[in-house]
Amino acid sequence: MLSQNTNTKAIALALALTGVSTSGQEVNLAWDRAQSHTNLSAFILKWGPASGTYPNQINVPTNLTTATVGPLTWGSTYFFVVTAKNVADLESDPSNEVSYTVPLLPAAPVLSIDTTLLPAINFVLKGTPGYQIVIEEAATVDARDWTELVRAYVPPSGEVRYADTSNGLPGQRFFRARVLPPP
Numbered sequence: 001m002l003s004q005n006t007n008t009k010a011i012a013l014a015l016a017l018t019g020v021s022t023s024g025q026e027v028n029l030a031w032d033r034a035q036s037h038t039n040l041s042a043f044i045l046k047w048g049p050a051s052g053t054y055p056n057q058i059n060v061p062t063n064l065t066t067a068t069v070g071p072l073t074w075g076s077t078y079f080f081v082v083t084a085k086n087v088a089d090l091e092s093d094p095s096n097e098v099s100y101t102v103p104l105l106p107a108a109p110v111l112s113i114d115t116t117l118l119p120a121i122n123f124v125l126k127g128t129p130g131y132q133i134v135i136e137e138a139a140t141v142d143a144r145d146w147t148e149l150v151r152a153y154v155p156p157s158g159e160v161r162y163a164d165t166s167n168g169l170p171g172q173r174f175f176r177a178r179v180l181p182p183p
Contacts (some may be wrong), residue, residue, distance in 0.1 A: 001040050002112055002182075011122070012137075023071050025070050025071040025073075025074065026068055026069065026070030026071065026072065026100055027068070027070065027072065027080075027084055028066065028068050029045065029066065029067055029068075029069065029080055029082070029098070030065055030112070031043070031065050031066075031082045031095060032065065033062075033065050036082045038083065039086050039087050040062045040084050040085065040086055040087070040088045041057045041062065041085050041086060041089070042061065042062060042084075042085045042172065043048070043056060043059070043060040043061075043062060043065070043067075043082055043083070043085075044057050044059055044060070044061060044082065044083045044084075044085060044091065045058050045060055045067045045069070045081075045082050046081050046082070046083070046088060046094070047069060047078050047079060047080045047081075048079055049076065049078065049079070050079065051079050051097060051099070052079070052097075053079070054079070054080075054081060055146045056069075056162075068078055068180070072100075072102045074100070074102055074103065074104055074105040075101075075102060075103070075104045075105070076101070077099055077100070077101040077102075078099065078100050078101075078102070079097055079098070079099045080097065080098050080099070080100070081095050081096070081097050081098075081124075082094070082095045082181040083095070095134075096152070103130070103131075104128065108179070109111060109125050109126065109127040109133055109178070109179055110125070110126045110127070110177075111123060111124075111125050111135065111175065111177040112124040112125075112126075113175060115129075120163050120164065120165045121164045122161070122162070122163050123135055123149075123160075123161065123162045123164070123175075124159060124161055125154075125159065125161075125162070125177050126138065126158055127154040127179060128154060128179070129154050129155060129156045129162070130153065131153070131154050131179050131180065132151060132152070132153050132154075132176055132179070132182060133151070133152060133153075133154055133160060133178065133179055134148055134150070134151045134177065134178045134180060135148075135150045135162060135175065135176075135177050136148050136149060136175065136176050136177075136178070137149055137164075137173050137174065138173070138174045138175075138176075139172070139173060139174075140174075146163075149162065149164055149175075150162045151180075
């Protein structure tokens with residue numbers, strides 16, 4: 001443990017995973033700093049690919065108790081701890097460890113359309129489970145104005161089925177499917 005001033009009070013740090021950016025490839029981390037934590041020169045945020053192994057680190061000014069790490073590799077798991085360093089260059093024991101797994105890069109959705117049961121149009125969309133997909137339609141070839149037909153999370157089966165019975169837009173129709181980043 002790191003000693004403060006000349007007494008032997010220990011600095012205990014609690015690290016918490018506070019959120020993930022919309023890209024999924026960054027992680028925001030925050031920790032607590034008690035009022036008794038004095039004479040600190042920096043917090044050191046450390047991370048790596050295995051529990052207890054932290055080859056990467058950044059120094060964080062002592063007026064901050066948050067940091068963002070990224071870009072991280074799709075599908076990889078990372079482990080994080082934070083330490084405190086005092087002005088005498090002594091470093092505390094690490095905080096509790098937290099981990100974060102970057103989501104897999106979503107597969108491009110595959111949209112199948114069945115028009116044999118007109119006027120209904122039946123869609124089958126295959127995508128990466130856990131990701132949100134949107135099926136949209138447009139009435140013109142330049143497809144400037146898209147109308148959302150359905151928004152859904154892809155279930156473990158990897159398939160979303162949707163039947164459009166509204167008869168939609170008159171004339172020729174264009175469809176697309178999009179994958180949205182994780183929340």
